Amino acid sequence: MMTKTSVVQSLQIATTIIKSFYHDQSQAAGRYRQWGDDEDQKALEEKFISFLQERLGLMDVVIENVSHYHTQVKQKLKTLEEKSKVPDNVDEFIFAGSYTHAKTLESLLEFIEYLVLQSQNDSTKPNEFVSIGVANIENLWSLFVSGPNFNSDQNMFLAWINKQRLQQVQSQQNNYYQLVTKEQNIFTEEEKKFLFTNILCNPADVRNMPVSLVKVFHKYFKSINKAENNLNALKKKMKILRFDQLLGMDTLWSIALHSGSEKVKEVVHELLVDLHLKFDHANVTQEHKQAVINVFVEKCMAEMESGVVA
Secondary structure, eight states: OOOOSSSHHHHHHHHHHHHHHHHHHHTTTOOOTTHHHHHHHHHHHHHHHHHHHHHHHHHHHHHHHHHHHHHHHHHHHHHHHTTTOOOOGGSSSSSSSSSOHHHHHHHHHHHHHHHHHHHHHHHTTTTGOOOOHHHHHHHHHIIIIISSSSSSHHHHHHHHHHOOOEEEEEETTTEEEEEEEEESHHHHHHHHIIIIIIITTOHHHHHHHOOHHHHHHHHHHHHHHHHHTTTTHHHTTTEOOGGGGGGHHHHHHHHOOOOOOOHHHHHHHHHHHHHHHBTTTTTTTTHHHHHHHHHHHHHHHHHHHTTTTO
């Protein structure tokens, strides 16, 4: 993929090849399209993606292309800066290939998402799922968040991570099939926990964390602690099950106390208050709830007296 050919065109070709695999197999078998073929196509696409991942390390190749394009943009930007010709709208500028910068990044992220989600069609075969991988998550974070070429790159990546992905699937209940909505995830449970505990809980600059990054922290704080049975979160309702075991509390307090953004403080303060008040009354004693509230008040008062809280 790392040639003079446009990245977007290369990804379009790759997607077409994967999707065409089903039709080629059907024609080879002398079959005609019939009802139920959509599910067959998804199954074959999944197998073909898994095959490419096993034989070629497809995901690593795609991430390498992301890194390569990032370097191309950085080099081109340096040249433009030397000539004082940096475009006003970098998203609409063509740094490499035939498509705009925003379109190129969007296509790369969409292709990663396509590979992951398409490989998850058959939930009975998790061993065939294609995942991004912890090392690749670190690499993407470094490219888009720690050292982005532009703020818009960071915003696009964080929005992609934080996006809610819903899929309608058939579910059998009482001998009847009905469509139900389920959430799809681009990260495995292991990858989500790594992202939260190793990256999100160790921000490089708490004071200048953008709202978009704090919203990602907020989402994964709930997701990881729910997986750890520390809280129960359904839509906007949340109940705390094990306050003392909550992961990420030190980082949450650090953001709340040291952020220079009022919008960030608003998001974090709301979560902090909820965490100290919304207990599962059936499993938490009144004494424990009061103890947690007392600690919360004492911490706030101590920080106010020390002049840390703005």
